[in-house]
Amino acid sequence: MKRRVLLATAALTLAGRGNAQPSSMLVAERAWSRPALARIGTAVTYLTLRNDGSAPVRVVGGSTDIAETVEIHESVVDNNVARMRPRPEGVAVPSGGSVRFQPNGLHLMLMKPRADLRAGQIFTITLRLDNGATLDVPVTVAAREPAAGHDGMHH
């Protein structure tokens, strides 16, 4: 159900751009955000991106009404030390493949949230793709990773 809605969103967005490659079809699944305090100035979003199209797609950035900017970051734990590195080059999703943004790894960092993010809240992040298209992703705020998880059994 959810997947169908997302597919429709992605397809519409791509069609709307006219010249965007019609074959690239990116699907966002299980997007969630942790509760966050606006005064601290950062929030995080995780999701899985699946590319059902025949060409690779690169996510190069994003935006949302609820925060000033959205950046792609990656946490790297090296020798037990946690470091964070920005990924201005974005993240490529290979054709027929998927990329998982997950805790302690790739994540979307929301800078300067305009209000606290509270569990149960849903907001939208618009991902910007290198082919000029955009993808609207509904994100649910939850204290813990939604359990429906790994096998996608809610579909």
Add this chain to the structure above:
Amino acid sequence: MNRRTLLATLGVGIPVAGALGWGVSEWMLRLMQSPASPSSPMQQSIGSPFALTDHAGRRVTDTSYAGTVRLVFFGFTHCPDVCPTGLGYIAEVLDGLGDEAAKVRPLFISVDSSRDTPELLASYVTQFHPALIGLTGSEAEVAQAAKVFRTYYGKVSTGGDSYVMEHSASIYLLGSEGTLRGFLDTHEPVATAVSKVRLALRDTAPNAATPAGASS
């Protein structure tokens, strides 16, 4: 669902099949030991002395938590990914411990003394679990705490006034007598962490006949 089943299995399984539980935990602890290290983590006294301020504004020292099993995690509130992941994991472990969680002190030590006031820590840590204790202090106090836990942290500028801290991602598990029992790893199932903590609780119970691991 799955997790709940696992927890239930462990909860029933460990007290009943004590021998099996012990075998597993021995194996786990051996995994945590560095083979080349002359002293195992179980024998290392760690995390003392330090003096910090808790998120309620009280002055505390390591002795404030003496006699309890402790989980210690270093981080900072402006950390969007690794710290919430670690704290979220600790929260799940505390929930998994049930009533026994009351015997555990989960400490979040900020390495960002300039931004993390006790008041900010209070609103931050309680987002994850009401039992979490946020600790902060002056730069020197935080440096001392990091030193006694033999942990590293550093400040990395991200342009302008903004910066992030790099820090240890380890969650220390300390026995009630203040020795290092090992680490929790957020990549492991919560049930594994729960059994590690239960082991530490049982080993260090005041009326335990033999200190566990003494023979190994």
